[in-house]
Amino acid sequence: METNNKGFIGRIRSLGWGFAAMLFIGGVLFWGAFNTAMEWTNREAFCISCHEMKDNVYQEYRNTIHASNRSGVRATCPDCHVPKEWGPKIIRKIQASNEVLHKILGTIDTPEKFNAKRLELAKHEWERMKKTDSRECRNCHNFDSFDYAEQGRRSSRMHQTGLNEGKTCIDCHKGIAHALPEVEQAIGAPKEGATPEEFHPTTPKPAEAGKDADKATKG
Amino acid sequence: MNKPTFKSTRLRAVALALTLSMGLAQTFLAPAAAVAATEAPVKLQSLRGAEIDASDPEGDGTRYGRDQAPLPRDFVQQPPLIPHTIKGYTVTKNFNKCLDCHAWSRAKESGATKISVTHFKTREGEELSSVSPRRYFCNQCHVPQSDAKPLVGNTFKPGTGMR
Numbered sequence: 001m002e003t004n005n006k007g008f009i010g011r012i013r014s015l016g017w018g019f020a021a022m023l024f025i026g027g028v029l030f031w032g033a034f035n036t037a038m039e040w041t042n043r044e045a046f047c048i049s050c051h052e053m054k055d056n057v058y059q060e061y062r063n064t065i066h067a068s069n070r071s072g073v074r075a076t077c078p079d080c081h082v083p084k085e086w087g088p089k090i091i092r093k094i095q096a097s098n099e100v101l102h103k104i105l106g107t108i109d110t111p112e113k114f115n116a117k118r119l120e121l122a123k124h125e126w127e128r129m130k131k132t133d134s135r136e137c138r139n140c141h142n143f144d145s146f147d148y149a150e151q152g153r154r155s156s157r158m159h160q161t162g163l164n165e166g167k168t169c170i171d172c173h174k175g176i177a178h179a180l181p182e183v184e185q186a187i188g189a190p191k192e193g194a195t196p197e198e199f200h201p202t203t204p205k206p207a208e209a210g211k212d213a214d215k216a217t218k219g
Numbered sequence: 220m221n222k223p224t225f226k227s228t229r230l231r232a233v234a235l236a237l238t239l240s241m242g243l244a245q246t247f248l249a250p251a252a253a254v255a256a257t258e259a260p261v262k263l264q265s266l267r268g269a270e271i272d273a274s275d276p277e278g279d280g281t282r283y284g285r286d287q288a289p290l291p292r293d294f295v296q297q298p299p300l301i302p303h304t305i306k307g308y309t310v311t312k313n314f315n316k317c318l319d320c321h322a323w324s325r326a327k328e329s330g331a332t333k334i335s336v337t338h339f340k341t342r343e344g345e346e347l348s349s350v351s352p353r354r355y356f357c358n359q360c361h362v363p364q365s366d367a368k369p370l371v372g373n374t375f376k377p378g379t380g381m382r
Contacts, residue, residue: 063307064307065307152285152286152303152304153285153286153287153288153303154286154303154329154330157330158329175309175314176307179309179311179313180309180311180313180314181313181314182312182313182314183313183314185314185315185318185319185322186322186324186349186350187315187318187349187350187351187352187355188352188355191313193313196324200325200328
């Protein structure tokens with residue numbers, strides 16, 4: 001009863017300032033350790049420590065512009081696949097526990113199994129990118145800073161029309177870092193792959209990203 | 220009578236001797252020539268001067284240029300050249316990057332040249348409703364251009380109707 005009357009500060013005071021300082025330092029240390037551990041999993045070396053990643057998607061990525069280019073600036077696995085902001089990052093990290101489960105189950109532990117799942121996995125990433133208006137692309141690529149005179153004929157025209165129509169990066173830029181799943185292109189026997197609507201969606205990006213769309217239109 | 224006969228006989232003998240000696244020479248010398256051939260083989264090289272089992276030499280400046288408008292053709296039935304870079308464009312079992320813009324369903328949006336209707340036929344001439352799978356590998360005929368200097372001379376002139 002007595003302690004209740006003192007309130008929170010009072011209770012801490014009764015325990016002594018030394019204890020409060022210990023709590024604070026403990027909190028800082030805990031946060032530091034937690035963040036360090038989380039960032040430790042946000043490295044290319046960590047991602048390719050699993051052969052599922054190393055033997056499949058990593059090999060496909062190695063020859064792409066994001067892995068090897070004239071200036072050596074790279075976008076590694078977490079740059080595209082893990083959000084930078086703290087909230088979305090924690091959510092993504094919690095979702096990744098499902099990936100740990102499937103690592104243990106061996107769902108994609110051979111190239112054959114991986115390719116059988118490739119369409120589904122690719123669709124998940126397309127959907128994630130679409131929902132956030134390609135947030136992870138835009139961490140580096142800012143439409144407002146596009147110099148259309150420096151871009152090629154095709155890219156300059158397509159970027160301006162696409163952005164004006166409210167499209168987002170992933171609507172066109174699929175399979176830029178990894179091999180694509182089967183895509184229906186009306187040649188030969190029909191494939192059980194991504195349909196034209198899935199591969200080139202015409203729907204505008206979600207309302208959440210409306211602000212950025214306006215900016216892009218003005219720019 | 221005798222004289223000419225003798226003469227003709229002598230001539231014949233000479234001819235025979237010559238033939239024999241040539242034949243002998245061939246019999247004995249031919250293997251030697253064959254040995255010589257294995258020792259010093261004819262040097263084979265590609266038109267561009269490289270060993271036949273080596274890659275062709277690369278000229279200076281083999282970078283793709285900036286995107287251009289469609290390039291003119293130099294001879295009848297020439298597969299049109301690719302006036303843009305194709306770096307990183309893949310043609311795999313799953314996906315053909317070229318078709319992603321040049322297919323009829325994509326050409327309007329992308330502004331690319333539509334695939335010719337000649338590509339909608341089977342080898343037997345049967346018309347198809349879509350591009351024939353035998354035309355899947357675009358780069359077998361269509362090639363991009365770089366600013367590389369020619370490695371060998373060329374006197375080719377565009378066909379009269381193409382100038």
